[in-house]
Amino acid sequence: MINKSAFFTLFSLLICVMGIAQTKVGGVVKDSTGQALPFVTVIFNNSSEGTTTEEDGEFYLQSENDHTELKISSVGYKTEIIPLQQKTNLDLEIVLNEETSSLAEVRILRGKTSKKNNPALDILRKIWENKRSNGVSAFKQYEYKKYEKLEFDLDGIDSSVVKNPVFNGMEFIFDYADTNRISGKTYLPVFINESVSKVYGDNVENEKREDLLGNKNSGFEQNQNLIAAVKDVYDEYNVYNNYIKVFDKSFVSPLSTTGINNYNYILSDSAYIDNKWCYNIIYYPRRENELTFKGDFWVNDTTWAVKKINLNASRDANINWVKELYIEQEFEVLNDSVFLISKDYFQANFSLTKKEDSKGVYAKRTRVFEEYQFNLKKEKSFYDKRAYTFNEDIYKRDKAFWEENRLEKLNSEEEDIYVMLDSLTKVPAFKRIYDLATIAESGYVEFNGWDFGPVYSLFDYNEVEGFRTRVGGRTYFGQHDPWRIEGYLAYGFKDDKFKYGISGKWLLDPRSRLIASAGKRRDIDQLGASLTNNTTDVLGRSLASSGLVSVGDNNKLSNIDLTTFNLEIEPWYNFNVRVGTSYRELSSASPAFSLDYYTNETLAETASEIKQTEISTTFTYTPGRQTSGFGVERNVVNDEEFPTFFLNYSLGLKDVFNSDFDYKRLQFFYDQPLRIGGFGRANASLEAGKTFGAVPLGLLNVVPGNQTYFAMYNSFPVLNFYEFVTDTYVSAHFNHNFNGRLFARIPLLRELNLRELVGVRAVWGEISEENKTLNASGIPLRAPNREPYYEYSFGVGNILKFLSLEAHFRGNYLEIPESRNFAITASFGFHF
Structure with a gap:
């Protein structure tokens, strides 16, 4: 889209x-009783320039050419030729008289009409042939x-x-x-x-x-x-x-x-x-x-x-x-x-x-x-x-x-x-209006070479930091900038700590899009919000900031200290290869949550902090993607119209910068928008992955739950955070929007232009005994290995043209303590 x-x-x-224009005409066409006639052909005589009347009989037509006559015709009525006295002829009222011999054939009706003996349908079939x-x-x-x-x-x-x-x-x-x-x-x-x-x-x-x-x-x-x-x-x-x-x-x-x-x-x-x-x-x-x-x-x-x-x-x-x-x-x-x-x-x-x-x-x-x-x-x-x-x-x-x-x-x-x-564009008043609209769209306040923002992240809340404020900015000299630096500074009023993130990107070769990037981040985050590992995102929005709209105790938050360096290249159009290295330190940010793991075979000693060096290679293919801009960052124009293929291979390196674990991780992700003719649009996705080697909770693949009232992409709204933890998994999501096709048949709902939403999602996974043994966090490492866990949902979209509400139902694993069987999520957005 x-x-x-x-x-x-x-x-x-x-x-x-x-x-x-040289000739303008407009008015209304009626029958002899004064009834407005819809779908009447109105053309400039001896030309093919024309239109048809609206359902209220009104029409408007203009041409760059000079015309002196207007021809009005409709099956069942006598054709009228109206002389045009002037170049502009508006507010015309034209009356068509009925042809009595064909009166019975002319009925403009909604609903089903006869498909027999209709010459128009015979012509339509010829077009098909x-x-x-x-x-x-x-x-x-x-x-x-x-x-x-x-x-x-x-x-x-x-x-x-x-x-x-x-x-x-x-x-x-x-x-x-x-x-x-x-x-x-x-x-x-x-x-x-x-x-x-x-x-x-x-x-x-x-x-x-x-x-x-x-x-x-x-x-x-x-x-x-x-x-x-x-x-x-x-x-x-x-x-x-x-x-x-x-x-x-x-x-x-x-x-x-x-x-x-x-x-x-x-x-x-x-x-x-x-x-x-x-x-x-x-x-x-x-x-x-x-x-x-x-x-x-x-x-x-x-x-x-x-x-x-x-x-x-x-x-x-x-x-x-x-x-x-x-x-x-x-x-x-x-x-x-x-x-x-x-x-x-x-x-x-x-x-x-x-x-x-x-x-x-x-x-x-x-x-x-x-x-x-x-x-x-x-x-x-x-x-x-x-x-x-x-x-x-x-x-x-x-x-x-x-x-x-x-x-x-x-x-x-x-x-x-x-x-x-x-x-x-040189008028100050216009510039002010344009600047306000730009802030509303991008979230950034533009200065000369520097943007302040995003303004939507100025205030947040979570159970660890309490109220949190964040300020940030980025360099911006133009959309074709060969380099960009972004950063933010945040402060939590409850934990009385400053957090920050900074990132830089350099476009080394525009033709192959060879880009070098590096970043540093110290903050609090909700790990396990995505199966496809996202802990190397230096400037991503912190999912910890959801305390005001959370379901139950949302306190399973982690401290993250992350340093990254990446090289990426686009050897073929829309095919991206990235090689990167990262070092991160993870620890619990809440007394009610632990990432502890055992450090010896006798299970007598534990550690609370994870130090990990990792090298990763990712391949991303987005056929059909369209972008604008030629700088270090490009905007995607058709963001809902192309499939995405993602493959990641990560290697954990023990003893490099005091790193704690050796492991290998392989992950695959596929996302496909679908347009199903007149039945609306859908989206299907598939994720799969496996971690080879023993790792603690902070490095495992957590099935992404959602304890907020807001929709989160490819999460499971009825799952709590850390309810399922895996080292091997396969996950699938399917969501469909009927675009109002069903509600349009219901008279009481028809005028509201609501849209029907349905969805189903499932995940299967397992976790090795070796990883269970390593766990000292107190959180039971439970995987959906008996049968795939699944959820389904029904919803209504386009409420007031910007709000969607969905009801989600748990399909199985109902016996898990403190599990939820039902959830409601909302999403906001402008959609046609």
Whole structure:
């Protein structure tokens, strides 16, 4: 799904700051009784530029061309040709008279309608029989040029907005307001980004490469993370597929082979498009609150290839923050079996509510594809996706470059956007608003070369430290920094101790991403919060800070003194190899908890502190991951869309720096997001590991329990901390979000846009007698070896659009003393 935090930064910012087309028309279409007519075709006469009326009969249409007549048609009604007296014709009221001979055939209804004797369905079946493949997939190799224009606009500009005190000093921006060609509403551009790319692909080798030739934007020139987040709002989609993924939702395509079950279809009109006779079909949803569209498409009568299509998501669709969603595509038919997309337009209106008068933000993308070439084979090395350095020249192309490479020229109003936005970013009031939004997203307060934060960690609480305060910061000169230093200082008011952590990273070779890093940390932490060992994280958020929201006694906390040094490299794209060494000292931080172990065979002597030197080699593979930035740290753009494979081999070295134990540890982790058509999205993960050699409790693999009321990734919410301890384990998790598919069928719940959550998780493990014998902590080392321990859960998501609640149930091992059989967890987040 998208870098949501960066996107919502822009969204929050725009909500806070809250040449003209040649022909504009708008109004309402009614029948002779005054009843509004939905899904009526409205086009400029003798053209293919048109739209369909909304469910309340309203429409708006504009064109860059001069038009003198409007054609309104619907099956069962007489077609009307309306002369346009002016360039702008709004508030039209158009009456369609019924065709008595076909009156019985025209009924626009929700729910199931007859699938027999419907010519639109006959045409739809022809489309399936002659289903087109994307043109580029029909050739061994392909290449083309792609032009992309992204724009964000403030929606609903009226007198109340213009007079708002927040715009003091920025009044000049309203001179640049324009009218949206889809909705007819006034908007104010606040961000524009243009890019030109050359795309290459090899279908035989399954390789793809995209070279950015030029990028131009205004308002946020240096924020490439923001640009990447804006671009990721829009996903690639193919209307011939059964499902169209928009944001993190799977909408049923009107061309889907299952579309008959989700849409009603009406044959509305026919006309010539590019000298091809085409039929016009209107479609609309059979049921409310489902992830479906309404709109129309034109299809050729011989090749059965779609020439044009528009998709307008219903306002009642279960998708957050989006009041309107519109997609428009045009195609070139290369031959009888292959089509090529020539133009793609996407528009979304983001708003806090879906009320008609609510103000929000328009996000628009236009893509134009040209200069197709096929079967020009490249060497395999050409597709090497190894990371590369930031090319500043790409972002500073001159006017001549854009005049030559823009595949769709800007109109005069769009060219003025650059002037307005460049001026706006110099206004102190705008800078203050932008800075506040940046703090809200990143948690850091930006200074010149140094960021203070994260501000969300300023205050915490746990049973050992009592109330705790933490301050920190990091160097930040830009997102392409070749080095970065981060650190924090914390103080506990109960134990009266200072804690700290500091880390440094250096990018030694940008192409191979060879990075050296080192760090030091002295703090209190909750060990065993993850099966995949995380005790080498120098600056990670301390899971000890959960005392205010814990279940039972949450006092099994440890002191950790950690020193690390690592070298990592990316020899292949998204394949990372890291070799590191660490030295850590572990001891109990609470009188009620112990990490003691026996130091001799007679079990007469014990030690309370663990000193351990370790060398580890990890391999991480993340196919499909997309990142932004070329510095020592990169932001992941599509953080919920790619699988992760992780393999770790660790070697404990006894007597090196007074280290206590020899051991070997092997761990594997696999995480896979899943999108299950129209049934929502899921996530599955698998972990496995084994420790060879005798080690004490502090070095064993603790099955991660969760004694808080907050969801923790890949933990077991009904388990207490240290309830199961293993040296060999296999763990699996599966969670599924139905995205409201079931609740949408229940009338009382439909309007709440709630989402159904289910989950199941299990772990099997064992612990050797040798490790049990070594244990002197007083904690029983119990492993789920009799049978796998399992839990299952049911929940409701999207409560108030940001809250999820889940109820978790223990499946077995009910006899364990002080065990819990039930737990509730909450999670917060902004999701579409």
